[in-house]
Amino acid sequence: MTDQELLKQLSDPITRHSAFGLLVSLYKQRLYWHIRKIVIAHSDADDVLQNVFIKIYQNIEQFKGDSQLFTWMYKIATNESLSFLKSQSRRHFRTIDNLQSILVNNLKADVYFEGNDIQIKLQQAIARLPQKQKLIFNMRYFDEIKFKDMSEILGTSEGALKASYNIAMKKIEKYMTSN
Amino acid sequence: MRMKTVNHIPKHTGFKSPPGYLENFEVDFNREMAPVSIKTSGQLAIWAVVASIVVWLGFLTWQYQANELDQEEIAYYLLEETDVDVFELVEIYGLDPLHDFYDVPIQSIETYLTEETIYTTEFLTSQ
Numbered sequence: 001m002t003d004q005e006l007l008k009q010l011s012d013p014i015t016r017h018s019a020f021g022l023l024v025s026l027y028k029q030r031l032y033w034h035i036r037k038i039v040i041a042h043s044d045a046d047d048v049l050q051n052v053f054i055k056i057y058q059n060i061e062q063f064k065g066d067s068q069l070f071t072w073m074y075k076i077a078t079n080e081s082l083s084f085l086k087s088q089s090r091r092h093f094r095t096i097d098n099l100q101s102i103l104v105n106n107l108k109a110d111v112y113f114e115g116n117d118i119q120i121k122l123q124q125a126i127a128r129l130p131q132k133q134k135l136i137f138n139m140r141y142f143d144e145i146k147f148k149d150m151s152e153i154l155g156t157s158e159g160a161l162k163a164s165y166n167i168a169m170k171k172i173e174k175y176m177t178s179n
Numbered sequence: 180m181r182m183k184t185v186n187h188i189p190k191h192t193g194f195k196s197p198p199g200y201l202e203n204f205e206v207d208f209n210r211e212m213a214p215v216s217i218k219t220s221g222q223l224a225i226w227a228v229v230a231s232i233v234v235w236l237g238f239l240t241w242q243y244q245a246n247e248l249d250q251e252e253i254a255y256y257l258l259e260e261t262d263v264d265v266f267e268l269v270e271i272y273g274l275d276p277l278h279d280f281y282d283v284p285i286q287s288i289e290t291y292l293t294e295e296t297i298y299t300t301e302f303l304t305s306q
Contacts, residue, residue: 021205028204036194046200050208107193115193123192142190 003069010060020057027070028053030143031077037138038081040103040123042112048084052077071152074145078135078153100134101127125175132156133168140165 001022009019031052036045055076063072082096089099104127107113107120115123126134135154139145147158147165154161274285 021209024205024208029201032196032201032204033192033194036196037192040194042194042196042200049204050211053208112195112197113193114195115191119191119193142192 004065007060007063007065007069020060023056024053027073030070031073034074034139034143035077035081037142038078038135039084040100040107041110044084044088048077048081051084052080055080067152068149071149074149074153082131096131097127103127121176122172125172128175129168129171133164133171136161136164137168137172141169 006019006023009015010023012019028049032045032049035048035052036042039045039048052073056073059076063069085096085099089096092099094102101124104120104123107115107123126137129137132154136150139150139153140147145153147161150156150161151158156164274288
């Protein structure tokens with residue numbers, strides 16, 4: 001089913017519920033892993049994912065179709081994840097970067113983390129990046145999202161994204177080889 | 180172990196989800212969300228009705244207690260603190276208020292009053 005067909009069904013009150021079920025099953029995995037990489041802990045990712053789908057359901061009529069459905073949902077997921085981190089960091093009197101570093105440092109004890117030492121080190125390197133570079137690196141390196149689509153999600157030009165990705169990559173390489 | 184480039188690292192974050200979490204996400208999501216929407220609208224209506232009933236009952240109880248208090252206070256005041264006696268009240272209001280207030284048959288009141296006072300049966304029955 002194409003995005004257009006799905007959107008048509010979502011706009012019809014009779015087919016809306018079943019179409020939304022289909023949308024959830026189509027995008028839950030990608031959105032979950034995207035959110036998980038930002039908020040780190042599974043329970044937080046679960047909360048954020050649910051909020052994301054609620055927001056998608058509530059705002060689907062405002063989606064004009066001038067971008068791809070998945071980039072629009074990624075944008076909601078990104079904003080919702082960052083808002084979540086912001087509220088958490090305020091609650092713990094920390095910066096978002098600081099909070100993410102703490103979460104990454106606790107990964108070894110996380111039952112929902114099965115990575116080895118190298119993967120922990122990579123997460124620590126990512127946690128040291130500025131917030132936007134983190135997002136760009138995660139989206140490109142792990143999710144292999146095209147810079148064109150990323151440009152729609154993050155509202156940044158493709159050139160700037162490519163430059164940021166290269167800088168992020170160099171920083172990570174440096175961290176991985178020097179530590 | 181030292182890494183030369185990140186390309187040597189498998190493109191897996193190391194994160195995992197609980198078993199069955201993603202497979203059952205829709206079921207859990209629907210279960211959690213559906214009652215919420217029904218709850219919020221349905222419960223609001225129920226609580227509104229319950230609240231109005233409680234307020235209304237509270238008002239009625241308060242009014243009933245106030246009336247009872249008034250009656251007791253007035254009766255006490257008239258009998259104990261003034262010169263007006265029960266017979267004068269009978270003269271003014273008749274026997275019905277006494278009957279209502281003390282919940283005794285009118286016949287008993289008449290009998291008591293005629294035997295114990297100067298009031299005659301004619302006077303009482305004319306009230």
